[in-house]
Amino acid sequence: MDVQAFKQRILPVQGRLFRLAKLFLRNREEAEDALQEVLMRLWTNRQELDTYHSVEALAVRMTKNLCLDKLKAHSRQKMDDAADMLEITAEGVSPYRQVELADSADLMRRLMDELPDQQKLILHLRDVEEYSFEEIEQVTGLSVNNIRVIVSRARQRLREGYVKANNYEAGY
Amino acid sequence: MKQDIDELLERYYEGETSLAEERILRQFFQGDNIPAHLESHAAQFRHFADARKEHPSMVFNNRLAEKLNQSEAGTVRRLTTWSLRIAAGVALLLLGFAGGLFYDQWRTGEPATSPVEATSALEMKKVLAFEQMPNTSASERIQAVNQSYELSQVDQEITQLLINTLNFDANVNVRLAACQALLRFENEPGVREALIQSLSIQTDPNVQINLIESLVAIKEKRAVDQIQRLARNQQVLDVVRVKAEEGVNRLAGHNSPS
Secondary structure (H helix, E strand, O other), X not given: OOHHHHHHHHHHHHHHHHHHHHHHHOOHHHHHHHHHHHHHHHHHOHHHHOOOXXXXXXXXXXXXXXXXXXXXHOOXXXXXXXXXXHHHHOOOOOHHHHHHHHHHHHXXXXXXXXXXXXXXXXXXXXXXXXXXXXXHHHHHOOOHHHHHHHHHHHHHHHHHHHHHHHHHHHHO | OHHHHHHHHHHHHHXXXXXXXXXXXXXXXXXXXXXXXXXHHHHHHHHHHHHHOOOOOHHHHHHHHHHHHHHHHHHHHOOOOHHHHHHHHHHHHHHHHHXXXXXXXXXXXXXXXXXXXXXXXXXXXXXXXXXXHHHOOHHHHHHHHHHHHHXXXXXXXXXXXXXXXXXXXXXXXXXXXXXXXXXXXXXXXXXXXXXXXXXXXXXXXXXXXXXXXXXXXXOOHHHHXXXXXXXXXXXXXXXXXXXXXXXXXXXXXXXXOO
16 A cells, blocks of 8 residues: 555545544544554554455544543543634524533533443444444444444433433523 | 424434434534424534534644655665565675675786786887887887886786897897896796797897896706807807806706705
8 A cells, every 4th residue: 555545545534533532532632643643553554454344444443442542541631622612613603692502512522521432432433423333333343233222322321411411400 | 394303313312213314313403493392402413513523633634744755755765574675685795795706806807907007018019029120220129128027917928029029139239128028027938948049049149148147047957958058169259158158057056066
């Protein structure tokens, strides 16, 4: 695999890998560092890449593992940066609604973060990256039925957490 | 529509919706007119849609491209497999040997092909060539003979040329010069024999005396017979006969030291 083929096959996926890294690390700089590390590792092992069934699945798996390793090493130093998110949600909405949306986006991110790693990963791949169950199977090695159950549980858990938080706030 | 959404949502939480259906849900909740009873579902879908819009920064992309290009340039020179490394090593070794051999050949071949000596030998041959004799002066020929002193090594051709000059040159001085020159190459094949033979050819007393002295100097005992013949020859000058006698004695004396 030469540099051209590498760029064609790997670089389109880097947005995806970045979002995944950010999901786990919750920090833009750290996510970029992780992404670069993964890409360089893929690049140095590019001779072997052709033997893999799906390079993307491999890259996703590598990113997930690297992020989890980093989290373990840093013993969960939380470094949230919500600034990017705010900018995105803030387009063309009234200030009052903006705050409301920012609040709920913040809450959503917190709820996402509280999910177990496996649920977090699978829900992210499905609902953000629009992976099919078969693609998730390639990444995680779990059966489709198993994945379906995990997706369902994660979605319900998010919803319950959100409703509970809002009711609590409303009732307060 | 709302019915559809309600139904889709239900299946969504069961993990039963398809990707296309989930896309419909996300699009619906991105819109503005969301019924109040569905509002609580919206945050989730908005979050996913927003999360999808995130990309690594331009700075990162530039940095990455730089790194990739760097490592690309580096890999050209890198020998990755063992077989390639071994092959490169062997090739280098062979190159070294070949270089050494070539250099050696060049060094040993140098004296013979050294331009100065090659030209002087060539010039000498041209001047001393027998058929050239009427066209060249005696001093020219002596100079040519003396050019042989510049040669560190001579071949058969040169010594033969000098022998011919010694035996057949018309000028005595040239023959004397040739005799002196030949003495330098006494170890060349045929030179000593030619000097002995020349004794019977030479008629000039100067050359005769010179030859006798030379042969005695190099202790050539095979010359005793020839010198003795000279000593007995009545036609030869007295001086030469005395010199020949003395030479015989000295050579014979060396033969049986008492």
